[in-house]
Amino acid sequence: MEKETAARSLKWIASLERWLWPVLKTVFRIEVSGEHHLRPGPALIIANHNSGALVESHSLLFLCFQKGLTVFGLNHKALFKIPLVSRYFRKIGAVTASREAAAQVLRENASLLIFPGGNRQALRPLSQSHVNSFEWAKGWAALAVTHQAPVVPVKFTGTHGINPILFSSRLLAKILVLPWAFGVSHFPLSLAQALLSLAVGMGVMGLGAPLWSGLLAGYLVFCFPPWCR
Amino acid sequence: MIPAKVRIKVYPPFRFGVDFSTSEDLSRLMNELMDRQDVPAGEKRKYRLNGLERFMLANEHERVAYNSQFVFEFTHPVSREKLLETTERWISVFPPVRSVIERRLFWDQRFVYRRAWFSSREIFHFEDRISQEAIDRFCGRHFDLAFEPAVRFLLQQEGDRARLIFNCHHSLFDGAGQAYAFEIWSKIYNGSDVQGEVDVKAFRYRFVRHQMGWKKSLALLWRNFSLKPPRKMPKLGTLNDFPDQGEDRLVSSVTLDVSGEPYQDLRSQFLVKAAEVVDRVLAEKGNREDPFIIYAPAGLRWVMKAHSTFQNAVVSQTLFFGRNLPRDEIKRRVEQKSKGDIFLENARFLFGTLPLSYLTPSRKLEKKLRPFDQAESPITCTMLAVHAPIPRAFPVPKDWRDLRISARGTLMRSPCIGLILTGQRGRETLTIEYLPSLVSKATVELVMRRLSTIPTPP
Numbered sequence: 001m002e003k004e005t006a007a008r009s010l011k012w013i014a015s016l017e018r019w020l021w022p023v024l025k026t027v028f029r030i031e032v033s034g035e036h037h038l039r040p041g042p043a044l045i046i047a048n049h050n051s052g053a054l055v056e057s058h059s060l061l062f063l064c065f066q067k068g069l070t071v072f073g074l075n076h077k078a079l080f081k082i083p084l085v086s087r088y089f090r091k092i093g094a095v096t097a098s099r100e101a102a103a104q105v106l107r108e109n110a111s112l113l114i115f116p117g118g119n120r121q122a123l124r125p126l127s128q129s130h131v132n133s134f135e136w137a138k139g140w141a142a143l144a145v146t147h148q149a150p151v152v153p154v155k156f157t158g159t160h161g162i163n164p165i166l167f168s169s170r171l172l173a174k175i176l177v178l179p180w181a182f183g184v185s186h187f188p189l190s191l192a193q194a195l196l197s198l199a200v201g202m203g204v205m206g207l208g209a210p211l212w213s214g215l216l217a218g219y220l221v222f223c224f225p226p227w228c229r
Numbered sequence: 230m231i232p233a234k235v236r237i238k239v240y241p242p243f244r245f246g247v248d249f250s251t252s253e254d255l256s257r258l259m260n261e262l263m264d265r266q267d268v269p270a271g272e273k274r275k276y277r278l279n280g281l282e283r284f285m286l287a288n289e290h291e292r293v294a295y296n297s298q299f300v301f302e303f304t305h306p307v308s309r310e311k312l313l314e315t316t317e318r319w320i321s322v323f324p325p326v327r328s329v330i331e332r333r334l335f336w337d338q339r340f341v342y343r344r345a346w347f348s349s350r351e352i353f354h355f356e357d358r359i360s361q362e363a364i365d366r367f368c369g370r371h372f373d374l375a376f377e378p379a380v381r382f383l384l385q386q387e388g389d390r391a392r393l394i395f396n397c398h399h400s401l402f403d404g405a406g407q408a409y410a411f412e413i414w415s416k417i418y419n420g421s422d423v424q425g426e427v428d429v430k431a432f433r434y435r436f437v438r439h440q441m442g443w444k445k446s447l448a449l450l451w452r453n454f455s456l457k458p459p460r461k462m463p464k465l466g467t468l469n470d471f472p473d474q475g476e477d478r479l480v481s482s483v484t485l486d487v488s489g490e491p492y493q494d495l496r497s498q499f500l501v502k503a504a505e506v507v508d509r510v511l512a513e514k515g516n517r518e519d520p521f522i523i524y525a526p527a528g529l530r531w532v533m534k535a536h537s538t539f540q541n542a543v544v545s546q547t548l549f550f551g552r553n554l555p556r557d558e559i560k561r562r563v564e565q566k567s568k569g570d571i572f573l574e575n576a577r578f579l580f581g582t583l584p585l586s587y588l589t590p591s592r593k594l595e596k597k598l599r600p601f602d603q604a605e606s607p608i609t610c611t612m613l614a615v616h617a618p619i620p621r622a623f624p625v626p627k628d629w630r631d632l633r634i635s636a637r638g639t640l641m642r643s644p645c646i647g648l649i650l651t652g653q654r655g656r657e658t659l660t661i662e663y664l665p666s667l668v669s670k671a672t673v674e675l676v677m678r679r680l681s682t683i684p685t686p687p
Contacts, residue, residue: 027232033376034239043242048263052235059237133260141252141259150242151249153259157268161233 004101005072005108007090013065016092021062028052028162030059037152038067042106044144045071047154048132049115049122051190052162060113060154061092070110074102076118099143106147116140123188125167129160163192176223187223197222236268238376266346268376269329273340276328278400286330286337286374286400294371295399297407297637299651300364302392304631309355312384315418316349320378322423323413325401330374339400345378352381359385359392368637372398380410411625418626483673484635484660487650495680496650496657506679635660 024030038045047060057073064071074097080086095101105112115121116137124131132155144151165188173179173187201218205211240262249255278286320326328341356363367383379398384391395414397407413427487495625632635658636651647662659680663673 028235029232030235030237031373031375032237032239033373034241035237036370037239037241046259052233055235059235063237063239130264132263134263135256135260138252138256141255144243144245144255145249145252148245150244151255151259152242153240153262155238155240155263155267157236157238158233159235162231162235164231 004090004095005093005104005110008070008072008093009091012091013061013093016058017062017065020058024055024059024062028055028158032063035063035067038064038069040067040069040109041111042109042147043111043150043152044140045111045113045152045154046140047113047115048134048156049117049119050129050156050159050162051122051165052156052159053115053122055162056115056156056159057113058092064111064113070108071113072101072105072110073113074115099139102143103147106149111152112143112149114140114143123165123168123186125188126160126164127167163190165190176219178223181223193222236376238267269340269342269346272343274343276325276339276341278330278337278339294369296368296370296372296396297399297402298368298397299395299407299411300392300635300637301395301625301629302390302633302635303629304389305391305629306386306389307384307391307393307629309384311418312382313349313353315414316353316382318417318423319414320345320347320349320352322417322425323410323427325410326378326380328379328401329376330400332375347378352378354381354383356383356385357387359387359390364392364394367394368396374398374400415625483677484658485677486633487657487659488633492657495659506676633658637662 045060045064047056050056061071061073070093072093072095075089075094077096077098079089079094080096095105102112116139117132117134118137120136121132121134143149168186168188170186172189176187178187197218200221201214204217205214243249243255243258249258324341327343327345328339330337330339354367363385364383367381370381372379372381379401381396383394383396385394395407395411397410402410413423417423625634634651636649637660647660649660649662650657651660661673661676
């Protein structure tokens with residue numbers, strides 16, 4: 001646990017904030033209100049999750065940095081199995097989603113950023129984009145009560161339009177044998193995912209690879225992105 | 230990836246033991262909040278911004294906030310529920326509160342939404358102790374005009390003492406508009422039935438033409454519809470202190486209680502008396518290092534008025550006098566000045582209430598004001614004397630006892646003294662505003678002493 005919080009690099013965050021934040025602000029025309037509620041000290045920062053998850057987590061990270069908050073984000077443990085990605089997220093303050101990690105962060109007088117909705121909320125279809133609640137997630141509330149920490153709610157609006165999820169289908173998941181291959185019952189289809197898999201499949205075939213390898217590459221890319229986010 | 234517009238809203242924190250005690254409570258609160266429609270959306274209509282409002286929007290930044298406040302002090306507790314209930318009703322009947330300003334590439338546009346996207350809990354803040362520091366912080370906090378309503382309340386209660394601060398952004402209300410908004414609020418608080426939406430009049434071009442003549446009106450139209458971005462104007466000071474931002478941004482104020490018999494004369498002849506006092510004080514000081522009041526030539530007077538009058542034409546008068554003018558002469562000039570305001574006496578405008586600034590081409594204004602703003606030593610002193618029949622008479626809730634009202638405003642960056650007489654009849658306060666970097670404290674103290682034995686505040 002010591003290692004997890006120790007890996008955070010303020011230099012990295014400062015550098016990212018200097019270069020990436022202006023880009024995000026310009027491209028997504030980010031408008032922030034109520035940022036004065038972000039104050040240093042142990043607190044749970046609870047936000048809704050949409051398909052533009054990276055934009056959400058990074059913009060909140062930069063806002064907290066500007067306000068002088070030390071913030072750690074709870075992330076799915078699968079993320080830390082990918083070598084370079086894991087290193088990057090450790091540097092910007094990601095910790096494994098567990099009660100112990102959360103307790104450690106709060107003990108260190110730092111804030112904890114949680115997206116309780118997780119992938120289930122982030123991958124909801126566009127028609128459900130106005131539903132930002134996460135009734136199924138209870139762990140974060142128990143955490144707040146256990147540690148008697150203040151809870152700062154943050155709501156993102158518009159991030160679902162960054163990569164719109166067109167629909168989420170159980171049938172498609174079965175057609176793609178996802179329940180058996182990846183243990184996933186619903187399959188969300190986003191515009192970017194369809195275009196990317198098509199581009200990768202055609203690219204592989206364009207390099208002279210056989211048709212089956214192009215189809216396989218396209219299939220993997222098609223199935224992969226939703227869970228990577 | 231689609232470059233969709235992203236909005237991030239950070240809410241006030243939920244606190245353990247205050248807002249929630251169990252995880253079920255917290256979960257319910259959070260889910261309600263997350264599913265609530267709380268960004269401006271739905272049917273909206275346009276409300277034109279006038280030149281002054283555009284000016285404020287163009288010049289506001291992290292150091293400057295054009296906020297304006299009424300401070301009500303009374304000696305009995307008030308019910309939070311009633312305040313919230315009143316404010317909730319007020320939001321639904323008073324359209325300007327539901328307005329936002331959308332920032333565009335070339336110009337900003339204001340819209341009033343048919344339905345509120347916020348509740349009274351978001352604009353009403355409560356504190357359990359009276360603290361001037363908290364008030365200053367509250368008054369100085371910027372409004373996010375694209376997101377939130379440009380109005381906030383703060384109630385501080387400690388024992389039997391209470392302070393209510395009604396804070397708004399000057400792009401939404403000017404002095405008179407603010408008083409009118411509070412009048413509606415008070416009516417609702419008192420239990421009067423306010424039927425439907427309150428009719429709010431915007432300042433019309435027709436009205437400007439009537440006042441200023443068709444040539445200037447056409448010029449105004451031409452300027453407003455041109456695609457040029459707003460020009461930079463001289464920097465302003467504000468009453469909202471940002472102590473770490475350099476002293477030339479600070480406007481200090483002293484509020485005096487001028488109720489009671491000794492100040493009867495001052496209250497009844499405020500303009501004449503205040504003008505005379507300031508004139509004499511500055512004449513007494515007798516050197517050009519300190520500001521003094523000048524009698525501006527007719528050709529320059531409109532510039533000076535636009536420069537120094539930041540409040541409503543209904544309630545403000547800017548006076549310029551030469552040294553050692555006889556009292557009768559001062560009185561005559563005050564009366565002359567007042568004539569122009571007679572036709573506005575009963576008018577209540579919320580938007581566009583300063584036609585003179587409105588009609589001043591920004592380049593011309595900037596050129597004219599440059600010597601005043603860049604002078605090494607202050608060479609002029611203008612006096613903004615707000616003698617406001619509407620703010621002085623506007624109704625407040627009937628059951629508020631021992632009420633004392635004072636005002637805090639915004640001053641232009643100039644070596645001027647702002648005098649605001651406000652409050653209920655018999656319980657008036659006089660606020661003297663000045664920029665310490667441009668007006669010496671000694672001048673202000675002399676003005677205070679001269680204003681008919683007004684005691685120096687502790």
